[in-house]
Amino acid sequence: xxxALVYIVLAAGFGLFMAWGIGANDVANAMATSIGSRAIxxxxxxxxxxxxEFGGAVLAGGEVTSTIRKGMVxxxxxxxxxxxxxxxxxxALLAAGLWLLIASMKGWPVSTTHSIVGAIIGFAIVxxxxxxxxxxxxxxxxxxxxxxxxxxxILAYVIFSSVRWLILSRTNPLERAxxxxxxxxxxxxxxxxxxxxxxxLKHVGLEISTAxxxxxxxxxxxxxxxxxxxxxxxxxxxxxxxxxFHFATVERVFAILMVVTASGMAFAHGSNDVANAxxxxxxxISVANSGVVGQESAVSIWILLLGGMGIVVGLATYGRxxxxxxxxxxxxxxxxxxxxxxxxxxxxxxxxxxxxxxxSTTHTLVGAILGVGMARGxxxxxxxxxxxxxxxxxxxxxxxxxxxxIFFFMLSATLG
Amino acid sequence: xxxxxxxxxxxxPAIPLQEHGNTCYQAAKELITLFEHVVADNWDKVEESRxxxxxxxxxxxxxxxxxxxxxxxxxxxxxxxxxxxxxxxxQDRIANKARHVSGLVLGRRMRIxxxxxxxxxxxxxRNIDAAKKARKSIRELDELFETxxxxxxxxxxxxLVEELDAIENDTDEMQAQLRTKLFGIEKxxxxxxxxxxxxxxxxxxxxxxxxxxxxxxxxxxxxx
Numbered sequence: 001x002x003x004a005l006v007y008i009v010l011a012a013g014f015g016l017f018m019a020w021g022i023g024a025n026d027v028a029n030a031m032a033t034s035i036g037s038r039a040i041x042x043x044x045x046x047x048x049x050x051x052x053e054f055g056g057a058v059l060a061g062g063e064v065t066s067t068i069r070k071g072m073v074x075x076x077x078x079x080x081x082x083x084x085x086x087x088x089x090x091x092a093l094l095a096a097g098l099w100l101l102i103a104s105m106k107g108w109p110v111s112t113t114h115s116i117v118g119a120i121i122g123f124a125i126v127x128x129x130x131x132x133x134x135x136x137x138x139x140x141x142x143x144x145x146x147x148x149x150x151x152x153x154i155l156a157y158v159i160f161s162s163v164r165w166l167i168l169s170r171t172n173p174l175e176r177a178x179x180x181x182x183x184x185x186x187x188x189x190x191x192x193x194x195x196x197x198x199x200x201l202k203h204v205g206l207e208i209s210t211a212x213x214x215x216x217x218x219x220x221x222x223x224x225x226x227x228x229x230x231x232x233x234x235x236x237x238x239x240x241x242x243x244x245f246h247f248a249t250v251e252r253v254f255a256i257l258m259v260v261t262a263s264g265m266a267f268a269h270g271s272n273d274v275a276n277a278x279x280x281x282x283x284x285i286s287v288a289n290s291g292v293v294g295q296e297s298a299v300s301i302w303i304l305l306l307g308g309m310g311i312v313v314g315l316a317t318y319g320r321x322x323x324x325x326x327x328x329x330x331x332x333x334x335x336x337x338x339x340x341x342x343x344x345x346x347x348x349x350x351x352x353x354x355x356x357x358x359x360s361t362t363h364t365l366v367g368a369i370l371g372v373g374m375a376r377g378x379x380x381x382x383x384x385x386x387x388x389x390x391x392x393x394x395x396x397x398x399x400x401x402x403x404x405x406i407f408f409f410m411l412s413a414t415l416g
Numbered sequence: 417x418x419x420x421x422x423x424x425x426x427x428x429p430a431i432p433l434q435e436h437g438n439t440c441y442q443a444a445k446e447l448i449t450l451f452e453h454v455v456a457d458n459w460d461k462v463e464e465s466r467x468x469x470x471x472x473x474x475x476x477x478x479x480x481x482x483x484x485x486x487x488x489x490x491x492x493x494x495x496x497x498x499x500x501x502x503x504x505x506x507q508d509r510i511a512n513k514a515r516h517v518s519g520l521v522l523g524r525r526m527r528i529x530x531x532x533x534x535x536x537x538x539x540x541x542r543n544i545d546a547a548k549k550a551r552k553s554i555r556e557l558d559e560l561f562e563t564x565x566x567x568x569x570x571x572x573x574x575x576l577v578e579e580l581d582a583i584e585n586d587t588d589e590m591q592a593q594l595r596t597k598l599f600g601i602e603k604x605x606x607x608x609x610x611x612x613x614x615x616x617x618x619x620x621x622x623x624x625x626x627x628x629x630x631x632x633x634x635x636x637x638x639x640x
Contacts, residue, residue, distance in 0.1 A: 032421035110422035169567020247562050247570060326419045334426035369424055376494035376564040380426030384490040
């Protein structure tokens with residue numbers, strides 16, 4: 001294909017730009033509960049985010065990447081004109097990236113997923129025709145935007161209720177926390193690694209049998225659980241901060257758990273959101289390389305690596321400031337709550353990522369926070385902010401669509 | 417900036433409520449010092465005490481306003497917003513009573529008749545004990561939020577409220593005895609002074625009543 005290199009370089013550039021934006025801004029939302037509960041320092045949060053966002057993008061981002069790449073637009077319409085798909089995906093990237101940039105400067109709560117899905121639908125309708133959109137797939141993606149916060153909310157409710165029943169409402173919460181928190185650590189690691197191995201690893205080229213998956217997940221969970229237990233055993237009550245039931249120390253036990261769930265959350269965010277940024281890149285590269293639309297090929301690993309790198313650069317350049325600001329803003333969140341919200345959200349997201357459905361990590365996390373709130377776990381939730389966040393996609397989808405249509409015409413005119 | 421998830425979390429009312437509770441208690445506690453100076457006939461010191469009480473009461477008012485302004489209707493909390501606001505209002509009345517009593521005593525240069533003095537100070541202290549126990553119960557609020565208002569911590573607060581009720585019972589009995597004593601000597605005293613003495617006894621007794629009502633409000637929070 002002519003100009004293949006130009007298209008690939010452009011796509012990689014735009015994809016990096018969007019991944020950078022996610023690292024700069026969106027990661028702060030995913031990490032908000034960890035940093036807000038003071039369980040980890042800003043430096044630790046940055047390190048966890050960098051390592052696990054990258055890991056999530058590379059190890060578990062494949063399915064979502066391929067949904068974005070070829071799941072929403074029927075490419076049989078484009079057999080003779082592969083350029084249209086290239087221009088479309090490039091404009092979708094530009095549109096979503098630009099919209100995210102505007103929104104984050106204005107402080108609007110928008111989701112990367114909503115922007116990119118809106119942008120792809122937009123160019124497909126105008127550039128190819130409404131019939132080319134796989135509406136059933138789009139329908140299930142939109143349905144997942146309602147279902148995922150709900151599922152995360154219910155999970156969080158159950159998780160936090162179990163914490164209260166097992167630990168917080170007892171007369172010896174410190175002993176019980178030391179006993180039960182390692183199991184929560186085990187559960188977190190087990191769930192996340194299991195889903196990742198089931199669904200994500202085939203993109204990395206690893207084939208593992210179901211039994212092996214369970215064994216590895218069990219082993220990994222047990223290993224991290226035991227490590228956590230060793231850290232927990234070193235925690236001694238601080239007589240200065242104590243009242244009757246040692247809750248200040250109990251929370252320090254939960255803070256260890258929080259390090260694990262924060263990693264899980266970063267991993268989940270990487271698997272879902274980075275894939276949003278690099279799905280279109282993958283689409284452009286596969287068409288530009290082969291000159292044919294719709295050829296089956298796996299998402300190549302270097303594209304996933306590219307996304308992971310973009311996010312880490314975003315974190316390092318700008319994200320650290322946003323994350324530091326989150327730390328200053330949230331004052332009343334304790335690790336026993338934050339972990340419940342994160343475990344619920346991360347599980348939901350990783351499962352969705354595994355099945356290839358791009359969901360909004362922010363919405364899922366807010367759903368989980370509400371779930372903890374329903375279980376009487378959070379002192380005060382700002383419902384007006386919650387409403388604004390949930391309603392934001394109503395504007396984000398048309399905005400992404402309109403922007404991508406504009407870019408599509410501009411690119412077609414200049415490159416085509 | 418895009419960190420809107422952090423804006424989802426509102427400010428917990430627990431710690432500010434505890435601070436407000438402490439300020440109100442400090443105002444009430446100053447009454448003991450004030451009456452000791454009255455008994456010692458040291459009016460400069462009485463005025464000083466009164467100044468402290470007024471200052472603390474103003475501070476409590478400021479805290480009250482601030483807490484209120486941080487509790488918008490759109491807040492979702494594990495306890496009802498109304499219950500929290502009612503608790504705040506009841507608690508605020510401890511400081512109001514202290515200010516009222518101190519104003520009356522200083523304004524009229526009231527003297528406490530010799531035979532009543534010991535009982536009167538004891539009665540005041542017992543009412544302040546009730547206020548102190550109320551403060552202790554309120555101090556468990558952050559722990560109540562921590563445990564989701566259930567379990568062992570909730571039971572601890574219920575037992576504190578029971579102790580508070582017992583103290584309030586004491587104050588009622590002491591109040592009755594004090595009035596009987598005053599009745600016994602009232603014909604030897606200037607009638608207007610006697611009227612106001614009855615009034616001050618009543619007002620001091622109300623501190624215990626208000627403290628007891630704080631306990632009732634806490635029980636309401638737990639009963640959800």
